[in-house]
Amino acid sequence: MTDTDTEKFRSELLEKIQSLEAKQNENVEKILGKLESLEKTTDVNNNSIELKKPENNFSGKGFILTHIFKNVSKIEENKNYDSDTEEYFNVPWKFSITKEDKRIGFLLFCEKPKISENWFIDTEYELKFRNPSGRSVEIRKFERRFENSVDGGWGSKECMEWDQLEKEFIFDDSLIVEVCVKIKKMEGTYQKTSKRCFSEPKFSDAVLISGDQKFYVPKLFLASQSTYFDALFHGQFQESKMTEITLTDIDSDDFQNFLELLHGESAIDEDTVEGILLLADMYDSKTATERCEDFLLNFSKKTMKKKLEMSTRYNLEKLKKNCMDSVKTVNDVKAVLFSDRLQIDPEIVAALLDKCLLINGAV
Structure with missing residues (x-):
């Protein structure tokens, strides 16, 4: 690598750090903060509690796709320009933009392979553009069911006039x-x-409801595995009688896997690990988090970029260190950073910049 290449690469990295600083990931709220923000409604007649989380696109099962489209002045009419494909909850996603009739169009694609078994994913999503000051501006909202029997993306051909976009x-x-x-x-x-059924009320003293599924659980065991449920069952939410608690915006399959893991089952695989991690982080379950991190460290075949992204989102320090230690070349740095995504922690970007300069200096 020549001095000119080094300086160019360094400038690109510094530019990325500056852009990241304008849009850092929000830190996950700690357990007390979550409990304080819960809106509680109690039905006296059936002794049930519904827990509603605040309106927040990323408090539940969600993600952000980000892409920088460059050389916009050279975008051609009626041609699709794609973002990178990114994996979330073991499902690949991407989006595209088009220029048609002096308007910008947009489509979101779920690229899960079409298989014989039926599957579907119900989504809500927002299209946003970043203005020069770094603020994200909502353009359009969409709802869509992506499913096994339907191909193609979903969005709109008329999101904004091209003149206004410019x-x-x-x-x-x-x-x-x-x-x-x-x-x-x-x-x-x-x-x-x-691998385990949670429909038996005999040995339970609480019922947790996710979607249309009821999970009969022992309070004491679940409280010992999660500070969230400890506070819920033995703090201000303590009930002397049988209590039904609705967990809003929680995927029932993820919760099934989460409970199986806490009960010692081998519930973690490439498909389930991110959904379990989401709940382990949300409910502050150290055991579940450690087992997921162990899987990602020792068994998972996910890319280093994906592991690094998960280590940042779910505060997995061992995994983060392992990913950083695996960076040996400038190409490794590029593989992590240069996907036009602005979701990486700026501290990681800075550390990778230092490593890149050290690698280059050692050559």
Whole structure:
């Protein structure tokens, strides 16, 4: 690598750090913060409690796809321009933009392979453009069921007039697009059978409801595995009688896998690990988090980029260190950073920049 290449690469990394600082990932709320923000409604007649989380696209099962479209002035009419394909909850996603009739169009694609078994994913998603000041502006909202029997993307050909796009959102001949996806329900996407049944009320003293499924659980055991449920069952939510608690926006398959893991079953695989991690982090379950991290460290075949993203989102320090230690070449750094995504922790970007410079200096 020449001095000119080094300086160019260093400038690109510094530019990425600056852009990341304008849009850092929000830190996951700690357990007390979650409990304080819960809206409690109690039905005296049936002794049930419904727990509602605050309106937040990323408090449940969701993700953000981000892409920088460069050389926008050279975009051709009636041609699709795709983002990178990114994996979330073991499902590949991407989006595309088009220029048609002096308007910008947008489509979101779920690229899960078409298989014989039926599956569907119900989603809500928002299209956002980043303005020159770094603020994300909501453009359109969509709802869509992606399923095994339907091909293609879903969006709109008329999201905004191209003249308005140029005036308000294109700078340095680039357009930053964000797609904020909330998964409302997934069914048939996990290729596994349940290993334990939670429908037996005999040895339980609480009922947790996710979707249309009831889980009969012992309070004491679940409280010992999760500070969230400890506070729920033995703090201000303590009930002397049988209590039914509805967990809103929680995928029932993920919760099944989470409970199986806590009960010692081998519930973790490439399909289920991210859904379990989401709940382990949300419910502050150290055991579940450690077992998921062990799987990602020792057994998972996910890419280093995906592991690094998960280590940041779910605070997996061992996995993060392992990923950083695996970076040996400049190409390794590029594989992690240069996908036009703005979701990586700026501290990681800075550390990778230092490592890159050290690698280059050692050559």
